[in-house]
Amino acid sequence: MVNVPLTHCTKYKKNGEEENMNSQMLREARGYEEIYAKQIPEEARPAFHLSTRVGWMNDPNGFCYYQGKYHLFYQYYPYDSHWGPMHWGHAVSSDLLHWEYLPAALAPDELYDRDGVYSGGAGVLPDGRHLLIYTGRVLQNRADGGIDEIQKQCLAVGDGVDYVKYENNPVIDGSDLPEGSSRTHFRDPKLWQEADGTWRCVMGNLAADGTGQIVQYESKEGFRWNFKSVIAKNNGRFGVMWECPDFFELDGKHVLLTSPQDMLPDGFEYHNGNGTLCLIGTYDDKTGELTEEHNQAIDYGIDFYATQTILTPDGRRVMIAWMQNWDTCNLHTRVQPWFGQMTLPRELSVKNGRLYQQPVRELLELRENAVTCEDVLVKDGTVTLEGIRGRRIDLELELSAADPEDIYKKFALHFAQNKTCYTAVSFRPYEEIVKIDRKFSGSRRAIIHQRRCLICDAQAKADGTPGAKQGHLKLRLILDRFSAEVFLNDGEQVMTMTLYTDHDADGISFVADGAVRLNVTKYDLR
Ligand code: FRU
DSSP: OOOOOOGGGSOEEETTEEEOOOOHHHHHHHHHHHHHHTTSOGGGSOSSSOBOSSEEEEEEEEEEEETTEEEEEEEEETTOSSOOSOEEEEEEESSSSSEEEEEEEEOSOSGGGTTOEEEEEEEEOTTSOEEEEEEEEEEEEOTTSOEEEEEEEEEEEESSSOEEEOTTOOSBOSTTSOTTOOSSSEEEEEEEEOTTSOEEEEEEEEOTTSSEEEEEEEESSSSSEEEEEEEEEOTTSSOSSEEEEEEEEETTEEEEEEEESSOOOBTTBOOSSSOOEEEEEEEETTTTEEEEEEEEOSOOSSSOEEEEEEEOTTSOEEEEEESSOGGGSSOSOTTOSEEOBBOOOEEEEEETTEEEEEEOGGGGGGEEEEEEEEEEEEEEEEEOOTTOOOSSEEEEEEEEESSTTSOOSEEEEEEEEOSSOOEEEEEETTTTEEEEEOTTSSOOSOOOOEEEEEOOOHHHHHHTOOOGGGTOEEEEEEEETTEEEEEETTTTEEEEEEOOOOTTOOEEEEEEEEEEEEEEEEEEEO
């Protein structure tokens, strides 16, 4: 192991006392968030989704298990509820659901990151220190009046609260990228450690042909990095630049997750513009290339982008994402004290050649007040059920056709409902399509309100059991104060959206055109 000099990566001592080397800019951010976060009442935030401490949040960063806690950092601008020069916000949790804020971890306070401390990852060094890797962004004026943007990868080392940027930053500048690859679009390193203790990271980059590629770097000790390979190339298929990659082995396959910008819809896949992509395949570490066998969107809803995963101490691959999307995130007013929340952390698996997602099992611990109604017939009308309502709930629903010879035309679940508002998840068996619709959720803006998902029925097809065409669908809806996440057929597909309906709109009703039989269980989430 190379012994790297780390004089700047320790707290230094002045007059015998340890003094924190945090910059003025970081100290100001920490002071600001401390004061202004207190002005946001608890009920004005999600109950079990992480939201920004104050101001603006985008991508999850540095998702890591360190010293007995889950650490999650995030792209952060404390001073405004709109995007600004990026800092890293910081929170910790024991159960992935309840988060405690820690002081902001990084600010754009060095020459090599002065225009933004962009997304990145984290790991734990053999000596117990916490290692962060991120993209430093710099804008440079050109002689012709234009502006060049340069992105380079940088390190910071810390103790779980305070981080010091590495004296030899930047550590990866793209000089060894393949011929013609962009130095402007070269960002979002995601870090992991191999079984032999060496380090790898993947990054998004634009290839010479102007479309995305994922590049892989390797390092013996985490500080000196060399280019290893291009893991996957877009070849003009999925959007343009690929942001926020993650790469891991799961259930005998290799999975590449990334968030491509400027995607074109392909059938019912990739409708989000700024979309998400999951490639599943076989990886050869000799060539460093992934041979793709399957592609799909990660989430089929509206507000979802920039995934990041962690391998939990008990071996689960858990993914979290920004529960917003660049196409829908700039219509709120500046007076809003916070904007940006994360999705529920989701356990991933690969089955039937596809990516499956389930809310982390820790969520089951929050369930209380179960209400179950079995074999309910909803026929050409609307039904409400005693005890089935709420805005912080976990709702499980199984639908089937009351008459297999005459399959219902449409079923809809209405929730977050009062006299004027509701949001709907509807299902048309003959089209095999589930639609989410928040048009009547109380929004006064013409943002994107609907998204459709073509049910893939991978498990039903494998088992030869009734699927969407026969009117069969399993649905799990998780509602928090500002969001709805819909898990279809045991997590085969997921649709996520944010929701700003008044919290006292807690009604739920079931609507059918035709005859639907349903089993439903509702739990409140503490
Ligand atoms: C993705 C992204 C990243 C970048 C960060 C900047 O949402 O554009 O590529 O690092 O956000 O905030």
